[in-house]
Amino acid sequence: MTLIALDDICFAYPGHAPVLDGASLTLEAGQRLAITGPNGAGKSTLLHIMLGLQRPTSGTVTAFGQVRTAEADFHEVRRRVGLVFQDADDQLFCPTVAEDIAFGPLNLGKTRDEALAIVDRVLDDLDLRHLKDRITHKLSGGEKRLVTLATVLAMEPEALLLDEPTNALDTRNEARLLEILQSLPQAILLVSHAPAFREALAPDRMDLRGGKLIPA
Numbered sequence: 336m337t338l339i340a341l342d343d344i345c346f347a348y349p350g351h352a353p354v355l356d357g358a359s360l361t362l363e364a365g366q367r368l369a370i371t372g373p374n375g376a377g378k379s380t381l382l383h384i385m386l387g388l389q390r391p392t393s394g395t396v397t398a399f400g401q402v403r404t405a406e407a408d409f410h411e412v413r414r415r416v417g418l419v420f421q422d423a424d425d426q427l428f429c430p431t432v433a434e435d436i437a438f439g440p441l442n443l444g445k446t447r448d449e450a451l452a453i454v455d456r457v458l459d460d461l462d463l464r465h466l467k468d469r470i471t472h473k474l475s476g477g478e479k480r481l482v483t484l485a486t487v488l489a490m491e492p493e494a495l496l497l498d499e500p501t502n503a504l505d506t507r508n509e510a511r512l513l514e515i516l517q518s519l520p521q522a523i524l525l526v527s528h529a530p531a532f533r534e535a536l537a538p539d540r541m542d543l544r545g546g547k548l549i550p551a
């Protein structure tokens with residue numbers, strides 16, 4: 336089953352040369368797909384387009400069987416697809432780790448008790464219980480990355496878009512993250528410059544060059 340399809344996507348930031356020039360891909364349920372390409376190729380932009388954070392100048396975004404164009408179309412997509420941003424500081428904005436993780440479930444209409452149970456479960460799953468009451472902005476870079484993943488998993492998404500998830504992780508935490516991600520049932524679209532991590536998690540790979548995606 337196709338979860339997300341990009342068809343012939345073109346995109347330029349206002350006043351700049353095109354970043355995407357006919358990029359197409361599909362993400363199937365359970366698939367692990369890596370996107371590679373040089374710095375500035377447009378990989379993060381592509382992930383943002385999938386969630387409607389940027390709108391293509393032409394081309395089609397289809398998610399869960401429906402073409403998505405207007406802002407309202409993307410609300411459901413953002414509920415069902417979790418994005419781990421390249422920069423953790425773009426994602427963490429509550430005073431404590433527990434509040435940051437509870438934020439998504441509360442927004443989805445869970446009660447306070449339900450949200451707190453989810454916080455405990457996700458922190459246990461990721462072996463991060465010790466961070467629960469920490470002040471988010473005082474975490475180390477690596478701790479922030481792992482908490483970011485926790486905030487996304489708390490939403491129980493059907494697919495994960497991971498933008499450089501190993502950034503700021505030491506070797507031990509990179510290995511732990513790999514183990515955690517390998518154990519998840521969700522489809523994963525991975526943008527990563529770390530070849531060993533990428534190959535271990537996502538055997539299928541597309542290369543973004545000249546604004547197009549080419550099977551690699």
Ligand SMILES: Nc1ncnc2c1ncn2[C@@H]1O[C@H](COP(=O)(O)OP(=O)(O)OP(=O)(O)O)[C@@H](O)[C@H]1O
Pocket residue numbers: 348349351354372373374375376377378379380381421
């Ligand atoms: N808000 C913006 N306004 C103008 N240009 C932008 C904006 N955001 C990104 N860009 C430019 O668009 C291009 C694609 O950026 P993007 O972050 O998608 O690339 P990337 O492939 O993810 O790069 P990296 O591997 O370095 O993270 C780059 O040239 C970048 O400088």
